[in-house]
Amino acid sequence: MKPTDTNNPDYFHKVVDCQWACPAHTPVPTYIRQIAQGDYTGAYLTNRASNVFPGILGRVCDRPCEPACRRGRVEEKPVAICRLKRVAADHKDDIKQYLPKKPSVLNGKKIALVGAGPASFTVANDLAPLGYNCTIYEKLSKPGGLMRSNIPAFRLPEEVLMEELNYIIDMGVKLKLNTPINSMRSLLQEGYDAIFVGSGAPKGKDLNLPGRWEDKKHIHIGINWLEEVAFEHTKKIGDNVLIIGVGNTAMDCCRTSLRLGAKSVKVMGRKPRSFFKASDWEVEDAEEENVEIIINHSPEGFITKNGRLTGMLFSIMEHDIDADGNILNSKSIAKVTIPCDDVILAIGQENAFPWIEVDAGIEFDQWNVPIVDKKTFESTKKGVFFGGDSAFGPKNIIWAVEHGHQAAISIHNHCRGVSLKQRAPDEIKLKSTKMGMFEWSYSNSYDESERRKMEHVDLVKRFSKLNMEVEVGYSPDQIATEVQRCLNCDIQTVFDAPKCTECDACIDICPVECLSITENTHNEDIIRKSLNSDKNELNQSLFISEELKFTNRIMVKDENICLHCGLCAERCPTAAWDMSEGIVKIHHADSQDTEYVSEVIK
């Protein structure tokens, strides 16, 4: 097989599973090392450069990084990446001096941003320091988008939200609250150089079953209801509440109901738990608060008496599930009525653009979702861009941030007459971490501690106020232990084939046997066999070296199981292996023109 091209920035980037899995490619191991060194401010700024809202995301991110974490291949639980992000945000110093400022001379370009959510704020964050005049339009009286209206304050306190939004507002971004945009056509006529639509997917799905319209007052749409609670229009709910749906919104609804005085809250799912859309930890947190999770109940109708909701009718389902966990067949085996005072529907949300006129020049597909370029985020109308949930339907905050970064590059190019396709490619810098005999500039020894458990405010106390934050954050001891669990996957094993004397020392020392020297063949299966490599994880790369000088064999490494402990490099008598920090440079709008050449610093 051909030697691996490690100059391709994606090769080493992919090895850092958490960073690769993060839509915004946050350099996780870098910030965890900064936390380990007590540099919370540095860790915060590292985060902010990629994901803009470390304090917010450190609490409520969907954490695509954690299931990807290499640690999860060694033991049950990944590194608490998200919690450590919050650590950086909680313990940082005043960071205002390190943030980009509004330039004294603007560039004369005006950008309109629709919706004050994470996507629009990210665009503003990237463009305002470059001299763009950004105006955010928001229909509600406070900014934040779904971060404010859908995420309850007991998970995300308002101070945290406002702190991070204010950093961006302070860059000279104009925020027009209580200003809904009712017409795209008239917005287009206001002379903006570009328009960004980040208005989310604001329409909660309804459940049109018998009895639905007989009691409108006690049947709620989840996201609308959460918004009413967030803006204090709704302050109480009945004793017995049913939540229909098993996503993260359902978990927020059930926990919010408890805080509004509900005595008994049941979350009703149609399928078994393995099919739940909610993150495991959100389900766990709800159960800790004595929310009942009921599976295999499919809603059939609303039961009312004299126009007042009294219960819901469900079919009890039986599912035929195959070995791979797919449902082959479902059937109803019985019917049951569960009494309740209120029902909250949390079964999904969709895009809605009643304010974009048919003839505004923006094309929509058959599901009424705008046609948006997946790379440039431009709609079919030049100069109009979409991002966040409004682009491709509901995702999450971290995706909205990444959409914002990409849309900002497009807007920047659009405004200075550069092709939208001309985007600075990702780059990688490699820097040796060797400091001397058995000395590396990172903590390479394997720490076998298990994941630290986040402490919660005790049950009685947490219901005293609607906005009492439940998670208390990590203690100093927990921080010190958790940071050591990170395997430093960004410290890459870099192999210099001509130096190798084929003594096998690296292969022998490797605690997970991820190395092998073998005959070169075109058959990847044979090469994998020499490694005892797990075939089920073929999405992980094999490193193939150039041919070695004595026998023309090749050094092979299975990136899947490598723990980046550096023992191969410590043991190599000729320093053919080196542990080099791979710094992935991902360009945002501000560095599109910067000359940054991939280089290897030895």
Added chain:
Amino acid sequence: MTSFIKPRISRKSAPKNKIGLTRQDYDGTMSTLCAGCGHDSVTAALARAFFELSIKPHKVAKISGIGCSSKTTSYLLKEAHGANTVHGRMPSFATGAMAANTSLTYFGVSGDGDSLSIGIGQMIHAMRRNANMLYVLENNGVYGLTKGQFSASADIGSVAKKGTVNDQPPIDPCALGLSVGASFIARSFSGDREQLVKLIRAGLMHKGFALIDVISPCVSFNDHKGSTKSYEHTYKYYSKLVHADYIPPAEEIKAAYDVGESMPIVLHDGGEIILRKLDPSYDPSDRSSAFSKITNNNTKEIATGLIYINKNLSDMAEQNNLQERPLNQIPYKELNPGLDNLKEIQKSFR
């Protein structure tokens, strides 16, 4: 020297053998040998072979003498029985242990100094008795522990690190073994893990004395230009004579070898050692052709693989009618014949 430790990590997807152990369960303490030492590869090959054969670590006795090589036994099978004995006395110690308990799997690790100088008499007699053990001789041609003097296995013309040229003939442990009656003789190279693991598997399952002479370069004192036991030299002149592998009785023999070139040898447990000859004219069961193959070698070629095997020779336990039951499991009453019986026995000698 090292200042780091190899962590014990049992990764979720680690393959397990028939008795549910992972390869890591066959590890020992962290090696303190020089980085790049061939002996570490031998350690790894031994651990792999024991893992693949699903041998219970506590049913193994690992014995060694003195020298860099003799440290090997610490670096694997930490649950096994083991002893570092007096310099060169490993074969005698192992013979004695075997006499008391034949139920364990015995393997000894020694070096060219331990085996071919101070302990040569011990080794010869263990071979002569056909003691049922694997004897791994880590051969690097120098006394590494005392900074690189030539050992008794240094080739004529080999150059020491400081420039001295050796002109005394080497002792070839394989030729020595052939002459005194060892029943399994092989040569390998620490750099050829694939061959070495298979030879170790076969050697462990062979009933009788199994000698594997492993060329195992000394990175500190004998890995330079002019050395005939360096990595570079060995890789250059290394040639495979016979492939050998042990196939357990339960496993179907899948590899189809050409008739005439393959030679299955059925062992006492019903398993087979499959030989595959790369030189069709060579017969590893013929002692004289084996002897001439390794002694009449005019090229620099290093013949490796299973050089000689004789499965019909009875081993020490058989020759001496040793009990299968270990002595420590025989009750005292049975073990001690009593005064009256003793008198009877003594009478028979009068």
